[in-house]
Each structure stands twice: as structure tokens, then as C-alpha cells.
Amino acid sequence: MYSKLQYISQGDTIEKQLYNIHNALDNGCTWVQMRFKNQSQKDAFTLAEAVKPLCEKYAANFIVNDNLNLTKQIDADGVHLGLTDTKIDEARVFLGTSKVIGGTANTFEDIQNHVKNGCDYIGLGPFRFTATKEKLSPILGLSGYFEILQKLKKNKIDIPVYAIGGITLRDINPLMETGIHGIAVSGIITESDEKEKLIQQLNEKLYANIIV
Numbered sequence: 001m002y003s004k005l006q007y008i009s010q011g012d013t014i015e016k017q018l019y020n021i022h023n024a025l026d027n028g029c030t031w032v033q034m035r036f037k038n039q040s041q042k043d044a045f046t047l048a049e050a051v052k053p054l055c056e057k058y059a060a061n062f063i064v065n066d067n068l069n070l071t072k073q074i075d076a077d078g079v080h081l082g083l084t085d086t087k088i089d090e091a092r093v094f095l096g097t098s099k100v101i102g103g104t105a106n107t108f109e110d111i112q113n114h115v116k117n118g119c120d121y122i123g124l125g126p127f128r129f130t131a132t133k134e135k136l137s138p139i140l141g142l143s144g145y146f147e148i149l150q151k152l153k154k155n156k157i158d159i160p161v162y163a164i165g166g167i168t169l170r171d172i173n174p175l176m177e178t179g180i181h182g183i184a185v186s187g188i189i190t191e192s193d194e195k196e197k198l199i200q201q202l203n204e205k206l207y208a209n210i211i212v
């Protein structure tokens, strides 16, 4: 089963991205989504080529944001696709069944479609406003998660759902109570001066009440 914490990278240069990803891994993250927006193919490739062995060293899952070709080219573990990116069913045909495909959702219907099309996990959001991403979909808030997760349960749709968008430590307990599987975060980890402590606290809350 996938880790309950996914780190989404930040940085407008290869160096900043690598610094942030290395730090997240070094402080306990086991799942990285490389999100390097508006870059040349060459730079995205250079970064991905460096991130791949780094993630291997830390035994972390490595997925690429948006870029299907790059995912295949560097043999990453998978890709995350948004509602306006390549369609999930096309991506599945292109990547095959061994790769993880995550899909963004803002509604119950988005999730239904993603499941039908062979998606492996859902990034459901935004939970609240965040400056990390432009052009946000409508904000869901806790009540939005509650309603959508209830509908999933009622319709017997079983797929790991990750909450995303402006999430902080104190949001985890109420969010987990709605039935989500985990969270995808960028800002809180990137900006933290105490990453090890923060990641430990995030994981403690995410894995509370789970008997291993």
C-alpha cells in the first residue's frame, strides 16, 4: 500500500528542486512527486535523472507531475495527472500496468471516472486556498471531503484518496476521520525549519490507530 504522505517538490531551478527533494528524503519522506512546472524538456530530464537514484537510495517512491514521456523515459515509478492533463485511460495504455497513475479530482464524479479509467490513487482537493498552485478548483473544506468520502463508501468505490491543498499538521486528524488514505503536501515541508520533527509528527498522526 502507498505511503500516507506524499511530498510534492518545489523550486524554480534544478538546484533548488534537488535541495528540497534531498531534504525531504533525508528527513523521512518516502514518496516524492517531482513537480517542476514550465521548464524545458532538457531541464526536466536532467532533474529527473538526478532524482531517480536519490529516491532509490532512500527506497522512496518517485512519481513525476504531468509529464508522461519523461515518466517512461526515466522509468519513474509513476505519474500524477490533473483534470486537464493527459487522460488517465490514455496514460494507462502508454505506461502499462506496472506504473502508478495518480489523478486529480475535485468531485465525486471525477473519482468515478478515474476509477473507471484505471487510476491507482486520487489527489482530492483543494482542501483550502494555497499559493503553491495557480488556478485552483473550488475549495472543498472539511465538509466537501466528508460528503465525497461518504459517497465513495456508499457506492463501494475503494481507492486511496489523498487530501491536498494548504494542509497543515492540525488538519490531519479531522481529514483522516473523513476516510481519506493520506495527504499530499508541498509548502509545509519545503518551508519547515524542523523538517525531521514535522515529518515525524505528520506520520504519527497519519498512522495513528493503525495496527501493524
Ligand SMILES: Cc1ncc(COP(=O)(O)OP(=O)(O)O)c(N)n1
Binding pocket: 006, 008, 033, 035, 065, 066, 080, 081, 082, 083, 084, 085, 102, 103, 104, 105, 122, 123, 124, 133, 162, 164, 184
Ligand atoms: C497528489 C496530487 N493531487 C493533485 C495534484 C494537482 O494536479 P494538477 O491539477 O494537474 O495540477 P498541477 O500539480 O499539475 O499544477 C497533484 N499535483 N498531486
Ligand SMILES: Cc1ncsc1CCOP(=O)(O)O
Binding pocket: 008, 125, 126, 129, 130, 131, 132, 133, 164, 165, 166, 167, 184, 185, 186, 187, 188
Ligand atoms: C499541486 C496542488 N494541487 C492542488 S493544491 C496543490 C498544492 C499543494 O501544495 P501545498 O501543500 O503547498 O498547498
Ligand SMILES: [Mg+2]
Binding pocket: 065, 066, 080, 081, 082, 083, 085
Ligand atoms: Mg498537472
